[in-house]
Amino acid sequence: xxxxxxxxxxxxxxxxxxxxxxxxxxxxxxxxxxxxxxxxxxxxxxxxxxxxxxxxxxxxxxxxxxxxxxxxxxxxxxxxxxxxxxxxxxxxxxxxxxxxxxxxxxxxxxxxxxxxxxxxxxxxxxxxxxxxxxxxxxxxxxxxxxxxxxxxxxxxxxxxxxxxxxxxxxxxxxxxxxxxxxxxxxxxxxxxxxxxxxxxxxxxxxxxxxxxxxxxxxxxxxxxxxxxxx
Ligand SMILES: [Zn+2]
Numbered sequence: 001x002x003x004x005x006x007x008x009x010x011x012x013x014x015x016x017x018x019x020x021x022x023x024x025x026x027x028x029x030x031x032x033x034x035x036x037x038x039x040x041x042x043x044x045x046x047x048x049x050x051x052x053x054x055x056x057x058x059x060x061x062x063x064x065x066x067x068x069x070x071x072x073x074x075x076x077x078x079x080x081x082x083x084x085x086x087x088x089x090x091x092x093x094x095x096x097x098x099x100x101x102x103x104x105x106x107x108x109x110x111x112x113x114x115x116x117x118x119x120x121x122x123x124x125x126x127x128x129x130x131x132x133x134x135x136x137x138x139x140x141x142x143x144x145x146x147x148x149x150x151x152x153x154x155x156x157x158x159x160x161x162x163x164x165x166x167x168x169x170x171x172x173x174x175x176x177x178x179x180x181x182x183x184x185x186x187x188x189x190x191x192x193x194x195x196x197x198x199x200x201x202x203x204x205x206x207x208x209x210x211x212x213x214x215x216x217x218x219x220x221x222x223x224x225x226x227x228x229x230x
Contacts, residue, residue, distance in 0.1 A: 032078035047078040070105040075225040098139025112192035177210035193221040
């Protein structure tokens with residue numbers, strides 16, 4: 001056994017032990033029905049089967065262009081439990097969400113060259129330790145074999161979107177994204193944005209506007225949930 005494979009084997013062993021210790025401390029119960037589960041997932045198979053799919057919708061960007069948005073479902077239980085887990089910094093939930101994005105939307109038929117996660121502001125990143133859109137994008141990259149490219153950077157801190165009116169949200173998100181330094185090598189590509197929750201569409205609208213200098217061929221987006229404002 002080479003040193004390298006020995007190190008790999010030891011790391012795999014350590015990961016398995018850590019996973020068992022974690023299961024002893026936090027037993028794997030389904031986040032919604034609280035049933036005991038035999039896996040590292042957050043929602044059990046029975047709850048996943050309850051997710052009600054929705055029809056994808058277009059978001060108008062300019063007179064001629066629209067962004068097609070694919071979502072797993074509306075913001076309702078049991079999927080809502082998974083989103084809430086994720087907000088508490090559960091990386092495992094983000095990965096399960098990534099898999100659901102692939103399995104519960106028509107993404108397999110969507111044409112795209114690169115996957116662009118919507119960035120999180122660094123203060124929130126520091127607080128949570130990871131960006132859930134990035135985690136989901138990495139999972140989608142494995143399924144689609146397309147690369148994750150960080151084309152966007154947040155230029156200033158966005159106020160919390162919740163509680164703001166539609167107009168204020170639009171103002172809040174104006175110039176919120178900058179293009180990354182090496183973005184110009186990705187001109188005229190087919191883009192797939194990844195974000196968690198769609199409310200007014202203002203974030204995705206701002207992301208599309210920021211990418212305009214790259215003249216993308218097509219932009220599509222995939223989100224976990226669509227929140228209907230009533
Ligand atoms: Zn369950």
